[in-house]
Ligand code: ATP
């Protein structure tokens with residue numbers, strides 16, 4: 437037998453039981469961004485490598501060691517997108533979406549990073565991204581945070597995630613702070629770990645979120661960015677906090693929160709959970725007022741976030757907040773010689789009358805027991821049986837597969853009866869979901 441080929445490490449297949457959960461969550465995400473009046477963008481998965489180097493920063497983990505970069509057949513250096521913001525800004529500029537106008541945009545899709553695969557960390561993962569252009573106030577920062585909070589509420593996990601908040605000030609303030617931080621780090625250079633030493637001179641802010649316990653201890657005495665901020669930056673941050681509080685959103689100030697990518701300024705935030713171990717950040721974002729200009733556009737304020745869908749799904753399934761559901765509601769069985777054509781017709785009629793439900797046609801014949809076994813296997817709620825008797829009398833046998841009650845009804849009454857059974861099942865399922873245990 438030939439050796440079988442397997443998927444690339446860190447790139448997951450989503451099987452029907454998974455896609456059922458993903459679809460339910462994606463529906464909530466789409467509904468929520470639409471309810472805020474945001475419009476969808478779809479960008480290519482591959483971009484010029486240069487775009488990411490310029491947008492994300494040369495001295496970041498993503499660009500230094502995580503990108504999937506290759507030379508294509510024309511000799512161009514291309515990369516699989518490691519995040520969505522750079523491509524979104526590129527597209528918005530290329531199509532003049534943000535020249536003197538506001539845009540509130542969202543996208544959803546796969547991102548690629550060559551990281552060590554582990555729970556909640558993959559090489560192909562998915563993000564919901566939101567990007568807003570042309571608005572510079574703390575009100576829009578508050579709005580996108582409200583949007584994320586709405587998501588947690590709709591998904592039943594508002595109590596499981598914590599909002600962490602920080603401000604990075606503007607570039608001059610950060611520059612002054614960096615100088616002071618570098619001096620401090622140099623004074624403690626011998627006690628720093630390898631990574632932090634390197635970063636001290638390449639990207640000193642990143643030392644602040646070092647995971648090394650000794651470095652964290654040293655940082656307790658380090659200068660604090662907030663002390664370097666002017667009145668305007670402080671005002672922006674205070675107003676944001678006021679707006680969040682006014683909407684009942686609590687947060688934790690985290691002066692060490694700097695985020696992994698270079699382009700952030702002022703507001704940065706993360707939603708974290710303790711339920712997923714080390715990969716606890718479900719959503720992260722912030723303001724990036726310099727990026728549009730950096731990529732060749734006119735200076736344009738911007739703010740956004742990226743939400744990791746795998747981590748969100750893990751959280752929802754770990755907490756038992758969501759279950760996969762079958763794509764089949766109605767299973768149509770035919771029994772007898774030459775019944776197939778009539779059976780196809782019954783299916784077509786039901787699909788037309790009940791477009792919101794899944795109707796599966798039984799193929800391949802067999803006895804009554806085999807048909808019901810198949811209906812059970814696909815987790816249908818109703819079986820519709822068409823035998824020679826039914827065909828002759830213009831009736832259908834409708835079987836409620838949960839109660840096992842069955843009834844023979846004239847064809848024109850079948851839809852009403854099926855609908856009644858399905859609505860009863862839907863109501864029971866919704867009630868069960870409401871009282872589902874918080875953890876499994
Ligand atoms: P981390 O610190 O966990 O590496 P990050 O700062 O690199 O995260 P961002 O670039 O801000 O992450 O991406 C936004 C979100 O995308 C993260 O909060 C996380 O939920 C998700 N994410 C990032 N990298 C991965 C990955 N390799 N696998 C799965 N999800 C990821």
Ligand code: MG
Pocket residue numbers: 497696
């Ligand atoms: Mg990362």
